[in-house]
Amino acid sequence: MQKVGLFWFNHDLRIDDNAALLRAAAEVDKLICLYCVDATSAGPRWQQPAKLAPRRREFLFQSLQDLEIQLNHYGQKLVVRMQPPLDAIAQLITVHNVSHLYRSNHVGVYENTIWQTLRKRYAMLEFTECHTHTLFAPSQLPFAIDQLPHSFSKFRRLVEKMDMTIALDAPLDAPTELPPPALVADLAWQPLWHKHFPPSDSPTALFKGGASAGEQHLKGYFASDLASTYKLTRNGLDGMDYSTKFSPWLANGTLSARRIVQQLQDYEARAGANDSTYWIFFELLWREYFQWYGHKHKQRLFAFEGIGDAAPTTSFYAERFKKWCAGNTPYAIINACMKQLNATGYLSNRGRQLVASCFVHELGLDWRHGAAYLEQQLIDYDVASNWGNWQYLAGVGADPRGHRRFDLQKQAQIYDPDNQFVRRWAGGQTLQPLDSVDAADWPI
Numbered sequence: 001m002q003k004v005g006l007f008w009f010n011h012d013l014r015i016d017d018n019a020a021l022l023r024a025a026a027e028v029d030k031l032i033c034l035y036c037v038d039a040t041s042a043g044p045r046w047q048q049p050a051k052l053a054p055r056r057r058e059f060l061f062q063s064l065q066d067l068e069i070q071l072n073h074y075g076q077k078l079v080v081r082m083q084p085p086l087d088a089i090a091q092l093i094t095v096h097n098v099s100h101l102y103r104s105n106h107v108g109v110y111e112n113t114i115w116q117t118l119r120k121r122y123a124m125l126e127f128t129e130c131h132t133h134t135l136f137a138p139s140q141l142p143f144a145i146d147q148l149p150h151s152f153s154k155f156r157r158l159v160e161k162m163d164m165t166i167a168l169d170a171p172l173d174a175p176t177e178l179p180p181p182a183l184v185a186d187l188a189w190q191p192l193w194h195k196h197f198p199p200s201d202s203p204t205a206l207f208k209g210g211a212s213a214g215e216q217h218l219k220g221y222f223a224s225d226l227a228s229t230y231k232l233t234r235n236g237l238d239g240m241d242y243s244t245k246f247s248p249w250l251a252n253g254t255l256s257a258r259r260i261v262q263q264l265q266d267y268e269a270r271a272g273a274n275d276s277t278y279w280i281f282f283e284l285l286w287r288e289y290f291q292w293y294g295h296k297h298k299q300r301l302f303a304f305e306g307i308g309d310a311a312p313t314t315s316f317y318a319e320r321f322k323k324w325c326a327g328n329t330p331y332a333i334i335n336a337c338m339k340q341l342n343a344t345g346y347l348s349n350r351g352r353q354l355v356a357s358c359f360v361h362e363l364g365l366d367w368r369h370g371a372a373y374l375e376q377q378l379i380d381y382d383v384a385s386n387w388g389n390w391q392y393l394a395g396v397g398a399d400p401r402g403h404r405r406f407d408l409q410k411q412a413q414i415y416d417p418d419n420q421f422v423r424r425w426a427g428g429q430t431l432q433p434l435d436s437v438d439a440a441d442w443p444i
């Protein structure tokens with residue numbers, strides 16, 4: 001009997017360094033390559049609309065288009081379903097007699113619930129998942145995931161004690177061939193999925209989605225000498241060169257973290273290692289830490305009290321929230337950041353720290369609403385990095401110092417001394433008071 005595999009693509013939209021896809025290539029006779037665009041997967045949560053913001057949607061569309069082209073080169077097809085994954089996968093299993101299911105391991109609670117439900121419901125099928133999103137697999141880490149250190153520094157020290165030549169696997173090559181698609185007959189409607197993503201090619205888009213664009217960016221970055229000054233420039237607010245800009249492709253897996261480290265090591269061998277090149281690895285370890293943090297804490301990644309047991313004293317004020325989202329706060333630097341985010345789907349790390357600190361400490365808002373807004377907007381949205389960083393800044397996460405409040409005025413002086421960034425994004429033109437009513441609901 002023929003073995004029919006189903007590969008559920010998620011945040012691994014690439015052929016390169018994809019261990020789960022290689023397993024499928026080696027094990028089954030026919031293969032269905034599936035991606036589900038599920039409107040509800042992006043919400044509704046915390047009063048957010050159940051959709052991806054235009055930039056995020058556009059980036060995803062380009063990533064899927066590129067994956068489709070790459071699969072076509074193998075004689076394969078990408079099946080894109082506008083359906084909740086559980087429904088789509090259940091239908092395909094029944095119609096095509098699927099015997100093997102594959103996916104990359106995911107930190108998302110929602111994605112894992114679906115996978116566990118499928119495992120229970122179809123216990124007679126073979127399930128395979130591989131770690132393709134992280135640098136390490138759990139078995140390579142020097143501790144069990146439930147023993148993950150409470151702070152990043154401890155984590156980093158333990159990881160850096162390992163011999164990287166042994167601990168860090170080289171990225172895997174793309175498969176030489178893939179099994180043919182299982183469902184030629186009902187693919188005629190396939191191009192229809194494109195119409196659910198009106199191509200917008202916005203003039204404010206900074207990034208192009210897809211593994212091809214990601215690879216080009218990676219090569220371009222290390223062909224330049226930017227890596228040698230990264231540590232000095234990484235706190236910039238505007239432009240493409242002050243930081244690596246790997247995050248959009250890393251987030252949906254069109255670029256592999258291990259491939260980046262390989263290129264970084266090649267660069268160091270060629271151009272010399274220094275503090276800056278090390279710091280790129282250091283930041284990738286932050287990403288790694290939050291991935292395992294998410295795996296350890298699961299639902300608590302989204303809890304108001306975070307991984308602690310004391311709920312913050314913040315609350316929800318609709319007017320303040322709306323003003324923050326639109327960039328109409330009393331703080332020009334925050335307005336500039338929010339307008340940049342809304343226009344491009346990207347925000348610098350410094351900008352993210354400032355808007356999150358403002359959200360929690362100046363506006364007194366429940367951090368989860370801010371995290372959910374970034375989830376909707378960021379083209380590099382990554383469940384663990386986003387919610388983990390928000391917890392950290394809200395003082396309910398992995399920060400031994402409690403909470404981080406940034407002095408916005410001082411930060412603007414340091415990082416935007418000439419007011420260039422604020423002017424470019426018109427942050428000073430939409431200054432508004434926080435509230436239009438007082439505590440007793442009287443108009444101010």
Ligand SMILES: Cc1cc2nc3c(=O)[nH]c(=O)nc-3n(C[C@H](O)[C@H](O)[C@H](O)COP(=O)(O)OP(=O)(O)OC[C@H]3O[C@@H](n4cnc5c(N)ncnc54)[C@H](O)[C@@H]3O)c2cc1C
Pocket residue numbers: 234243244245246247248250251280283284285286287288290347348349350352353356374378380381382383385386387389390393
């Ligand atoms: C409130 C808040 C929300 C965030 N949400 C996300 C998110 O959804 N997705 C996301 O990828 N990053 C997130 N970050 C982390 C960080 O801001 C971005 O990874 C970084 O700005 C991306 O730009 P870059 O690729 O040029 O980063 P670089 O400075 O060039 O860093 C290189 C890589 O290291 C990783 N990295 C750097 N800083 C962090 C960090 N603090 N946490 C985790 N990984 C890091 C990223 O993968 C990044 O691509 C968030 C940070 C904050 C403060």
